[in-house]
């Protein structure tokens with residue numbers, strides 16, 4: 306038994322099988338990770354859009370180490386400088402109102418749902434329209450908000466108050482709006498749904514519909530936020546502003562933190578006692594997030610994600626038509642989907658064997674979310690590995706194409 310197998314055996318014996326891991330990772334630096342037996346991989350999963358500035362960036366490591374020795378945690382019954390600074394920076398980057406901090410994407414979306422319900426409460430409004438193939442989390446309310454049956458199945462009865470409209474179909478959203486509707490919740494680019502960007506007219510149309518009908522527009526920026534799409538937040542690519550958005554994943558570069566950011570209209574809806582979190586926005590979590598913002602700004606990573614993403618997608622687009630089953634390359638910035646007309650699980654496994662970590666999403670999409678500071682040669686190397694795998698699978702008569710959906714998020 307090698308080291309990886311030894312760890313996997315202990316893991317499988319004692320950790321509940323909510324995921325089905327395929328690799329034992331032990332170390333990371335920049336875009337590369339090493340398994341427990343020393344094999345190196347290019348990490349184009351990046352913790353599913355968490356490690357946006359690369360693994361163990363020295364600035365993040367230093368900020369966490371320094372803050373650890375100063376003050377790790379105090380209750381939110383007290384003011385802390387880091388939380389105030391982080392809230393100010395997030396507010397100024399986007400919606401201009403106030404922030405609430407939690408620890409994960411699901412918690413951030415729970416807070417967003419509660420905020421919308423509290424805002425609409427006196428008008429008797431609580432229902433939120435969400436999108437088919439969306440993903441908002443695994444708590445009961447966020448699973449109910451998620452427009453995918455497979456996420457809800459077996460956990461019924463689901464909390465009520467959600468209805469589902471077809472993504473990129475404004476008419477369908479409009480049809481779901483009723484007397485009790487308080488808002489519309491959507492991702493600017495659906496991640497788990499298969500890397501599907503919102504159409505420009507659709508996204509702008511949702512804003513206009515919300516304005517017309519007195520609804521809140523709520524954006525889940527958990528996966529597509531923090532520079533990933535070539536904008537600080539995915540919604541900024543459409544030139545419209547939601548009333549509030551949720552953040553997590555890339556915000557802390559791997560240190561758990563979630564947040565909601567609101568406009569001024571919603572800034573004071575939550576009053577003492579209405580919502581809370583023991584660990585939300587600790588000095589330590591906020592130090593990691595502040596350092597993340599510094600790195601993204603100083604390394605120009607928002608712009609880089611846009612430019613390198615466009616180049617990377619253009620390189621992959623050459624495979625459409627060249628390799629029989631590749632039908633489309635889509636995405637925004639460095640949030641990229643290579644779409645096949647058949648399941649991609651086998652291809653993703655082959656890419657892993659060849660040293661490239663990607664994600665099998667929505668059955669037929671190879672999703673890639675490399676660090677925003679992945680080097681040019683690392684992006685080129687990934688393209689070469691993908692081409693080699695496609696070439697191999699084509700000449701082997703598609704033996705690599707098999708399997709269904711892997712568990713990601």
Ligand SMILES: Cc1ncc(COP(=O)(O)O)c(C=O)c1O
Nearest residue numbers: 409410411440441442527528714
């Ligand atoms: C768009 C989106 N929202 C929410 C979540 C849930 O985040 P977390 O796993 O941190 O609870 C995810 C996770 O994949 C996500 O992609």
